[in-house]
Amino acid sequence: MRTLGATLEGVSSGAVEIALAPGPAVSQQHGFVHAGAVSAIADSAAGYAALTLMPPGAGVLTAEFKINLLAPAAGRRILARGRVVKAGRTLTLAQADVFAETVSDGEVRERLVAVLTATLMAVQGRDGIGD
Template identity: 50%
Template sequence: MSTVPEFRPADPGFEARVRDSFGRQPAMRLIGATLGLVAPGLCEVDLPHNPQITQQHGLIHGGVVGMIADSAGGYAAYSLFPADSTVMTVEYKLNLMAPADGERLLARSRVTRHGRTLTICSLDVFAYKADREIHCATGLATMICLVGRPDAPRSGAPR
């Protein structure tokens, strides 16, 4: 029987910091994604179906599935980081197991190993259609903690 690790965030204000950072992502606004649950080492990103993000078969594009999985992983890790840091993805691998066909998708990430510099997260994406939950993608991500670089827009970057 496996247990879920419990983590203590380095910053008691982690949830507000995570939500602020997510709110500054034009890419998430573009696809219509919203931030759901945020807890220490856990994050969910919700995405309603939109024909503008589908591929030729009417399914949500695999690249978009990767976007929300990556963001969920980044923010699950970021929830544990110090206040004066930022997060960036080092690597992620995603297996697309079923079509992303539903009224909405939910990406859920949980930290599995939190280190001083690198944090490893599990990634899962579920499609919801007609009261059914379909596990459509799973993966693993590595995130880096960049201490001393507060998460803020770079000068000259569009907002």
């Protein structure tokens, strides 16, 4: 997330919000935030939402996801809001809605730009990268 410039904005039980500031490093040829960056924050928001409901010491791994890109991602911030749909001992189903945030006449507006559905797996015994 650091490479993309994404930040963790909120964490609660079964829910996580991640924000991304648009810029040249994450933009595609038309100036919109690239679908890869949108997918990355959506996957991370869904995954971390699942992790909040997993037992202590567990890790999380995405087993599968599908994303629907509904509109170009353009605005002052891109927000991915992940939430758990159904938590299980091994597999969890989560969803992330991604919004483009704009300001018009002093009012903050959000436009839904993508919806991701993910199956996430609890992983035990993975204390660090490269184990």
